[in-house]
Every structure is written in C-alpha cells, then in structure tokens.
Amino acid sequence: MPEPGRVRIPLRRHIGAPCVPVVKAGDEVCAGQKIADSGEFVSAPVHASITGRVAEVTDEFIVVDGNGKVVAPPVSARHYDDLSPREIIEIVREAGIVGMGGAAFPAHVKLTPPEGRTFECVILNGAECEPYLTIDERMLIEQPEKILYGLCALLKATGAVRGYIGIESDKAEALRIMEEAVSGHEAIEVVPLKVVYPQGGEKMLIKSILGREVPVGGLPVDVGVLVHNVGTAVAVADAVGEGKTLYERGITVTGRGVKRPGNLSVRIGTSFRDIIDFCGGLTEDAARVIAGGPMMGRAVAGLDEVVTKGTSGILVLPEQEIGLVEERVCIRCGKCVDSCPMLLTPNNYAVCSRQHLLEEARKLNILNCIECGCCDYVCPSKIPLVHLIRQCKDEIASEKRKK
C-alpha cells in the first residue's frame, strides 16, 4: 500500500513502559528515524513511519504529515556472523521490534533470558494466530530468505542450537518454499502442524513441536524455548541485515465486509480508514470492524483506529456473521470443557465470575486461561465465557494489588 498522507503513531500500544517523545511539533523527520524512546528495559522505541513534518505530539500519539518525499534510509549492511549476541539484542531494541503476532511484547526482552536460564531452541510461529488471517502464510511464501536470516540471527543472539519453523499442514506452498529455503541448514527444521485453532498459541506450538508443556504461570524459557512470529523474524532480518527500523508491517485485511480483501504492507500509524479505502471500501452490511482476528481480536468503534506494531489484521464482519444471540441458561453440556486447549473448566469460571468466588476460580486455575475464545465459540447457550473469565481475572488481580 502506498504511503498515507498522515500517520498517527501510538506511543504506548506495545506492552511495557510508554515512550517519551524525542521530537516536537514542527520537526522534520524521515521514515525510520527514532521519534520516541524510554529508559525502561521493558519497552521499545518508536520510529517515524513516513517522511515529513511532525504535526502534533501528545502523550499517546505523534502525528506526522507526509511530504511525499522518499528518503533512502542509511544502509548499514551487517551480518549476524560478525556480531556478538549482545550486539544483536541491542540492534533489535534500537529497531523497536516487538512481537508481531499480536501481543507486541518487546522482542529484546524476550531475547534476554532470566538469570540462570538458557535457550535451547528457537521456534518461529508460522501457524497464523487466528482464523481469517493469512499474513504469516504470505510472509513464508514471499520472504523465505528473510525469515531464515532472522531465525539465524535469533539463534545467534540466544545461543540456541536448534531452530524450528512451525507451519500448518494445509499451507502446502508455504511448506514447500520454506523447506527449500532451509535445505542445507542442519540445525533448522520445518515442522508441519495440525490445522486446529489455537495452533498459533505459544504454548500449543511448543507442545506440538517439542512435546513440552510450559508450566502453569511459567514462560517458554522455562522449557528452554524462545517463540517468535515469522513477521518478527523478518523485522529482525531487516534490522540486522539492512539497519531498517520497525516502521511498517504486513497485515491481512479481510472479511465479507471488505470489498477487496488482501494482504498489505502498511506503515505503522496508518488509519483503518486509509487502509479500507485502499481495499475498495466497506460493503453495505459491514457491521463489525476488528483489530486482529475473530477469536481474540478487539472490536473497534470507528475507523480512526490506527495500525500498531501488534496489528496482525483488520477483519470486517457483515451483520449476518455476528448475529446477536440471546444468552441462555447453561445446560451443562461440557462442550467448553472439551474444547479448552488448556484443559480447563470454563463452565465453572462462569459461575465463579458471576458469584465473585475468586478463590475458587483461582484454585481451578483460571489464571492459566489464554482467552483463546474456543469455549465461547462452541457454547450452545451463547454464554459470554471469555468476557466473564476476563472480569474474574481482573477481580483477582485487583484483590492481589490490594494486599
């Protein structure tokens, strides 16, 4: 997609401390230039995504009006072989790279293992986080060399000895292209995965590929694993190989509410309106606009919403697909229990949430819920289970803070 005329770049959309602007209104900036940073470890700097003049600076956003000029970014060709792990991690931080599957957790933090832990392998997630999204597949097909380069850089940075690329088995072309790309790299393996949501969930992916379960309340590093999205690997390759910072990303624009769906590369801070205009606009019956996928994505109230580093897609659903349904009483069918990938009992959480039985819910491991939405999807009584679980988790968290 061509550069938009104006971008509104969010300063606190990734997980971690908000960034402080280092530019002021009226400054000239060029694409890729750092415009905000933070001294905190768990944070990532923010870069201008188009060349032009800073129009407005707030605590939340920096607005840049483009001038249409394309300034060739300074090329700094480096190779991961010549860099130390520490240097690679610093490059990743400076480039503002965050997890691009959706969580947007600063990548350099994940690359730094806690005291006393080491990484044994790196898994690249090419399994699409959610139904409808196809951006991972496009990346695998179009940029296999970059993905491989990024994976090698991540292996070097972490000291891990094995690399895996997980791809769902119905993506035949992506599997073939990636297999070809990694041939000759003995430490790297392409793994076909069963096509089932939520295969792209971090914990599910590790279980599928290595047979290991991340302990309750733990992190992948607890089983010696680092998981990154293929999009993140591309960003790492760009940063290490070309010195390019993270100011654009691939997104899927889809759903029956969009006239010309597709996968696009867009600048961070581009409004949904600009993107949807580029995709031919919305259909008459477009009823819900979602940042992300249908299972875990966030419904937005208007098209002024902007693409952040963590936006994996824009999904627009028509009226008939979201048909509002009346909630009914639980008939104890147990479908939610059967569907839960984390082997939990969502039916119990609904009761606990409504009756504020926080201790009971905690004992039943409610905090292990990944909010994937499977239970909610299958519930024949259409009980808003994910919503109830979130409320209960929030209550538990605020009780904990009080203590």
Next chain:
Amino acid sequence: MRDIFETAPSPHIRDSRTVDSIMWDVVVALIPVMIASTYFFGIAAMRLMVVSTLSALIFEAAVLKKNRTSLRNFLGDGSAATTGMLLGLSLPPVIGTEAGYLWVSVLGSAVAILIGKHLFGGLGRNPFNPALVGRAFLVIAYPDIMASLWIVPGIDGITGATPLRMEMQQYSLLQMFLGDIPGSLGETSALAILLGGAYLLAKKHIDWRIPGGFLGAMALVAVLHTAGYRGVNADLAQNAAREVLFQWFTGTAFLAAFFFATCYVTSPTTPNGRLYYGIGCGLLIILIRYYGRLPEGAFFAILLMNALTPLIDRCTVPRTFGEAGFR
C-alpha cells in the same frame, strides 16, 4: 461508508449450534426408534408417543407462561418435547392400546415436567433426568400397569410375565436385536437405538465415554457372572458372548445408555467424569439385574448416578495444561 461500529468482547464469531438445535437433533435421532416402535406395536405406539409428547409440551407452556400462541413458541427450545418423547418411549405399549390407560402417560409427563424439571428451576437446573423421574413415579405408583402387562409384538394379546426373566429365553438374539420382543415402546429395537446413537455421536452431541463406559461395564460384569455361574471352560467365550448380547439387547440397557444417561444436564461435564459416570450406570444396572429384585434396573441406576454427578464433577477436574505431575 459507515463510521461508527458496535463493539463487543471477543470472540466475534460463534458456532451455529444452539440449545434448540441440539434438543431437536435428539428428537431427530429418536426417529428410527419411533419407526421401530410403531412397526412392532402399531397404532398404540403412535398414540402413546403423541399423548406423552403433547402433554409434556402443554405442561411446559403452562409453567413458562410465555406467549405460546404460535406453534414455534409452543414447541419452545425442544427440551420438553425431548422429555415427553423419551418418557413415552419408556412406557409399556399397553398404556397406548386402551384409551382408558392413556391418562397414565399424561400423569407421567406432568410429574416429569412439573416436579422433575421446573420444581428445581427449569432447564439446566434439574439434578435428575425429568423423563426418568416421571417414569420412576409411574413404576412405583402403578406397578401392575408398568411392569406386568406386556404385549408380544404381532399378537393381539397381553402376557402376564415380566421380560428379562425366563420368558425372554424363547427369543433369538436376532429378534432381540431387531426389536421383535415384548418390552417398552422404544427399548426393544437395539438396531433402531444404535442408528440414533450413531447419529448423536457423529454430530458430536454425545460423548462416547458415557455409552461406552455404560455398556462396557455391563459386559465386563456379564462375562464374570457367566464365568462364575457356568464355570471357566471351553464354552466360556461363546456363553459369555451370548450373555453379554442378551443383557445389552433386552430391557432398557441400550435406550438408557444412548439416550437417558447422556442427558447433558444430569451427567458430568468433565471427560473423565463422563467415563466414570457411564461405568457407574452400567455397574448399577447389571448388579440390580443379577442380584436385585427389580425386573429392570436401568432407570434407577441412572437416577442414582444423577445424584452423584455434582460429586463426580468436583473430583474429576482435569489436570490443566502445564500442571506438574502426571502427563
């Protein structure tokens, strides 16, 4: 182009399966059983099914007091129709042959819907399967009608004996499988029940663990019983197989395993819980048959296990993903 959109918590898409669609699918699964019972017991079967289902729907409508003027509203969520139909299928055909007995089925529906279901708070809150509550009441209140007047298919006569005792030995296993034997309306044809059960399993409405545990436990005890009764010898395999099939195909075992024990509301919600519950039902029914005084224990076996369901649920909370210990 619109600019303001409604928001809602994720997920934004939902399965098309609803309470109503599941309930009506159970009725669909009962079609082979309805056909078989009409084939073997004639117009009496139809009369009984219509009366019990219709009366269940009327009692349901009366309790809910909703606007039930349209047919769609009258049919409701399908749970009352399912209860009424299952109750009708669990009654002896003699109730349908003579108009003078039809009130028994209406009374059964009243107990099922009013006491078994709505006294406890309605759909989803009843601890016991309503149809079984209705039937249990009738068995205790009217033992003569419920358990001693049996119609032999194809013959216009009433026998005085109870099935599952000596009299059953005169029928072949094939007759039992097809349903050409005396018994309650819906229980005689194992074939028809299997078709319906297979439909429910294929549509993933029921979990194999309940009928599997149920029939498996019955088979195991039947084999042990045969070994103990006839001795361990060369004929054991053949004798045991015959005994297992006899126990499965006679009485209410099949109907209970696929349609009564699998009732969502009154069975456990956890996978292991369902298996233990199924096994419990199977053990109780066969122990009642071998060592109890009741001619048929299926209904009481399930009602007893219904009572244990909350306890089973609590004791079988699955090991969550990443929980230390066993895999």
